[in-house]
Amino acid sequence: MEHQEVIPLMTPYKMGQFELSHRVVLASMTRCRAYGYVPQPHTAVYYSQRATRGGLLITEGTGVSATAQGFPGSPGIWTPEQVAAWKPVVDAVHLKGALFFCQIAHVGRVSTNDFQPDGQAPISSTDKQLSPDAESGTVYSKPRRLRADEISGIVDDFRRAARNAIEAGFDGVEIHGAHGFLFEQFMKDSANDRTDEYGGSLENRCRFTVEVVDAIVQELGAHRVGIRLSPFADYMDCVDSDPVALGHYMIQQLNKHKDFLYCHIVEPRMAIVDGHKQIPHRLLPFRKAFNGTFIAAGGYDREEGNKVMAEGYTDLIAYGRLFLANPDLPRRFELDAPLNKYDRSTFYTQDPVIGYTDYPFLEDDDNNESN
Numbered sequence: 001m002e003h004q005e006v007i008p009l010m011t012p013y014k015m016g017q018f019e020l021s022h023r024v025v026l027a028s029m030t031r032c033r034a035y036g037y038v039p040q041p042h043t044a045v046y047y048s049q050r051a052t053r054g055g056l057l058i059t060e061g062t063g064v065s066a067t068a069q070g071f072p073g074s075p076g077i078w079t080p081e082q083v084a085a086w087k088p089v090v091d092a093v094h095l096k097g098a099l100f101f102c103q104i105a106h107v108g109r110v111s112t113n114d115f116q117p118d119g120q121a122p123i124s125s126t127d128k129q130l131s132p133d134a135e136s137g138t139v140y141s142k143p144r145r146l147r148a149d150e151i152s153g154i155v156d157d158f159r160r161a162a163r164n165a166i167e168a169g170f171d172g173v174e175i176h177g178a179h180g181f182l183f184e185q186f187m188k189d190s191a192n193d194r195t196d197e198y199g200g201s202l203e204n205r206c207r208f209t210v211e212v213v214d215a216i217v218q219e220l221g222a223h224r225v226g227i228r229l230s231p232f233a234d235y236m237d238c239v240d241s242d243p244v245a246l247g248h249y250m251i252q253q254l255n256k257h258k259d260f261l262y263c264h265i266v267e268p269r270m271a272i273v274d275g276h277k278q279i280p281h282r283l284l285p286f287r288k289a290f291n292g293t294f295i296a297a298g299g300y301d302r303e304e305g306n307k308v309m310a311e312g313y314t315d316l317i318a319y320g321r322l323f324l325a326n327p328d329l330p331r332r333f334e335l336d337a338p339l340n341k342y343d344r345s346t347f348y349t350q351d352p353v354i355g356y357t358d359y360p361f362l363e364d365d366d367n368n369e370s371n
């Protein structure tokens, strides 16, 4: 047989104690199909379709408590019923030989009273209300500013959720410190208007996130903990006046834990250069500063992924929309096969099949069972 050169994306990599067979990670994606916040049998189908031997999958944002929710059908991991429902999902992924991390999340003020216990106000670092979402028309409720003495309770919610994730069989957790949710509402200076020890200086604004990192590391061991950050993002009215300093400060805190597993950072939005969309590639200094495995995400395709991997820009790349629409994405990259197009209209709908488990595999691959 003709020898085919292995593309950089398909080379093996050792992430802490975990042996990965390739660099194509499933990025966390909220899919709104966990009815009543409980993962369903179709959740297992969806993730196992995307599992490969030695691949790494990250779940959708998964709520750590009853106050953490803000999307219909996003799963939780705070009740015994939720933990029990995750087990067959994790088993299905493990059966295919993949690693599975649970992204644990709290939306903070990206919520409404309807999602909250007893119709209370969503909690946040602030009582500033988020602007309504222009696309979906969602009007977020006015949040309630957490008192400093309540914060240790939220840290405990994360600690418990992390322990639950391990009980459900996950290989580790990814702390969702990105995209304008609760951690960013503390970390970023456009949102955080506190005057106590959780507001003001960079150190104070990052205190809550660092407390959660420390608590989860204590609970699980650093070798099973990753974090996702998006210092450059401006989602949900969360912008920082110095995203580079923010990213570096957080990395310093992660590096205090020997063997902290991974740091996953989202690129700034695509820029238009000479009429073409381009990834700004601002993450290299973070990669250099961080001691563990580095994951980059945001706008990557096969060509761009291979290019940056060959340059040593990152260790792994998380793919979102392309993986959503191509359950056998690593295989397609390997073969340089054409890709299915994603259908944005079904990203967040509740159907258990349409736009979820019905994206086709390559025809000749027999549902990817060989992987």
Ligand SMILES: Cc1cc2nc3c(=O)[nH]c(=O)nc-3n(C[C@H](O)[C@H](O)[C@H](O)COP(=O)(O)O)c2cc1C
Pocket (backbone or CB within 6 Å): 027, 028, 029, 030, 031, 060, 061, 103, 176, 178, 179, 228, 266, 297, 298, 299, 300, 318, 319, 320, 321, 322, 347, 348
């Ligand atoms: C439908 C959808 C849901 C998403 N949900 C999450 C989420 O729950 N947590 C998260 O960190 N990012 C979430 N993201 C962002 C993706 O993980 C990823 O960073 C983004 O899609 C950019 O990568 P891409 O260009 O490869 O799609 C979501 C993206 C999409 C398209």
